[in-house]
Amino acid sequence: MTVSRALRDGASIAAETRDKIMKAVEQLGYVLDQSAGSLSSKRTGFVAVLVPSINNSNFADTARGLTDALQGSGLQLLLGYTDYLIEKEEELIESMLRRRPEAIVVTGGKHTPRGRKLLEKAGIPVIETWDLPPKAVRHVVGFSNAEAAEALVRYLHEKGYRKIGFIGGTSNRDTRGADRRLGYERAMAALGLMDTRIISFGTPPISMKQGGEALAQLIEQWPDVEAAICVSDLSAFGALTECQRRKIPVPNRIAIAGFGDFEISSCSHPSITTVGVNCYDIGRRSGELLLRAIEGERARRPIAAETIMTQYSVIARDSA
C-alpha cells in the first residue's frame, strides 16, 4: 500500500520512505500494472476514438487535437479505424467498450442500429464529431458538411462560374463525402443551376490519382464544364495535375476547388481554393468537452448534452 502511494502523487508519504521505494523501484525495473489498478479504481485512463482512416491527415489532425487536449489529464487515446464502414465501427465500438474507456469519440453520426445502442447504453460520455447528426447520441462537435459545400458552390457562382461539376466517390460509405455532394446539389438547385455534373469514381476516400481520372471523365462527359468541386483536397490535387498534364489552364479554362484545406492546397502551384475545416480544433474541443463530461460523471452530476459547432470557411486561392 505504501508503495502504491509512493508511486502516485498527491498522497501523503514521508520523503525518506518515498526515496527508499523509488530506489528499489529503479533497481528492480518495477513498472506499475495499470490493468490491476484500473480494475480496482474503476478508472482505466482510456478514451476510445474511432476515425475512418488513420491515413488521412484531416483525421490525424483531429487525433492530434484530442491528444493535445488530453495532455496531462492521465487519459490516453485508444485509436481504432473503421475504414469508412459502419459495420466495422460497430465491431470496434464493442471491442473498445470491453476495455472500459472513460469516454468514446466517434466520427460521424451514422451508425448501425446495434452500434448506436451500444453507444447509448455504454454509460460513458459519447461524442460524435465531424458531422451534425439529425439525432445525436449525446454530445456533438462538428459542422454541416452539406452547408460547407453549399458555401463553396455559392463562392464559385459569385466568381462567375455556372457549369460546375462535382467529383466524389462511388458510394455513400463516406457519409461526409455524401453530405458534401448533397450540399452541392442543393446549392445548385437554389441558384437555379439545374444541370448538375456529377462524377462518381473510386471507393471512398478517393485518392489523388482517382481525382485525376475523375476529372478526365468529367471533361469527357461534359466538355463545357467550367469548374470542378472535388470531395477532398487530395482528389482536387489529382484533378489539378491531370489538367496540367493535359495542358488545360487552371483556373482559366477550368477552375478547381477542394475540401479540407490540406497542406498541399496551399503549397501547390497554382494553390487550390478549398474549404477550411478546423480538423485540429474538432479534436481539441472534443477533448475539452470530454474532460468536462468525465469530470461530471465522476461527480455523479452528468453534464447536459452539448453541440459545439466548429467553424468552416471558403479559402479563396488561385485555382478557382
Add this chain to the structure above:
Amino acid sequence: MTVSRALRDGASIAAETRDKIMKAVEQLGYVLDQSAGSLSSKRTGFVAVLVPSINNSNFADTARGLTDALQGSGLQLLLGYTDYLIEKEEELIESMLRRRPEAIVVTGGKHTPRGRKLLEKAGIPVIETWDLPPKAVRHVVGFSNAEAAEALVRYLHEKGYRKIGFIGGTSNRDTRGADRRLGYERAMAALGLMDTRIISFGTPPISMKQGGEALAQLIEQWPDVEAAICVSDLSAFGALTECQRRKIPVPNRIAIAGFGDFEISSCSHPSITTVGVNCYDIGRRSGELLLRAIEGERARRPIAAETIMTQYSVIARDSA
C-alpha cells in the same frame, strides 16, 4: 464461469446453455470487462506501437500494415506518438509498459539510456523499425536510410548531375533524416564530389512549405546547384512548387528528388523522383514477426533475435 466460457470460443459448452446466456447478454447489454480478464489471464491483447508522428503518411502506412497483420489475432494496437523526441519516447515506453502490452514496436534505434533499459527489461518482444540500429535491442525490421540516400546520390550522379544539394531539418531529432544526410555526404565523398551543399531549415519533420523556403535558400547560397535531394517527399514537393513559382524549369535547370514515395510524388506534375520504402511492408512484417515472437513467449521458447531488411529502391520519375 459458464458465462465466461460462453463468451469465448473454443470452450466446450452446450448449445442450449450458450443460447440462453447470449440472450441474457443481449438483453442486459452486458459487455465483458477485458481489464479484469487481462489481470486474470495475464494477456492484455495489446501491442504498443510508438511512431514519431501520427500525421505522416509513411508511419500511418506502417501502422496500417501492423493492424492488418494483427487482424484476427485478438491483438490491438496501442499507438503513441513521440513527436520525434527520444525523451518523449522514454515517457511513452514507460506509460505503455504500465498497460502490460504483449509486445512493443518502436521507430528507430536511438533511445535514451533509460528508455533502452526499459525496453530490455520489459520481458516482452521488442521490435525496432525503420532503421538498422548498430546495437539492436532485439528484433529489427527496417533498412539503412544512409544507404538508401547513397543510392539516390549515385542515381543522380549517373544522370550526370554533379552539384547536388541536400535539404533537411535543423536538428538530428529526426534520426532517419540525419541518416539520410549522412548517406548523402558519404556518397558525395565516395564519388569525389567534395563540395556538399546542405541546407538545414525548420524543425523536423519539415513541411512542404519549409521545403520551398529551403530550396530558395539553396539556390541563393549556391546559384550553380544542379540537383536537390530533399529529406522527404513533402519537402521535395514544396521545393518543386517553389521552382514553379520562380519559373525555374524542373528538371532542366534544377533536378529535385525526394524520399519516401508518398502518393504526391507520383501524382505531381512533373512527378518526383524518390526513394520508395515499403512503409506498409515494414508494419506488416513487424506484425508477423511479433505474432511469432509472442507465440514463442507463450510457449516459453523465445525465438531468436531477427533482423528483417526491407527493400528500398530509387524510383526514377520526371523531376530528376
Add this chain to the structure above:
DNA sequence: ACCTGCTATGTTAGCGATAACAAGGATCCG
C-alpha cells in the same frame, strides 16, 4: 453392472492494484 472416458458445469483461488478504514506515533496547544 462396472469401469472408462467424455462433456458440461461448478468451485475455489488468485491476478495486482486501490478504497476505506484502522492504528501508531509525533506534534501541538492550553
Add this chain to the structure above:
DNA sequence: CGGATCCTTGTTATCGCTAACATAGCAGGT
C-alpha cells in the same frame, strides 16, 4: 501533562474475470 490533531503506515476487502481443478451426468464397451 493530557487530549486533540495530523501525518504516516498498515490491514482488509474487493474490483471482474479466468486458471485449475472438482464433480456430476451420460454414453459406450465389456
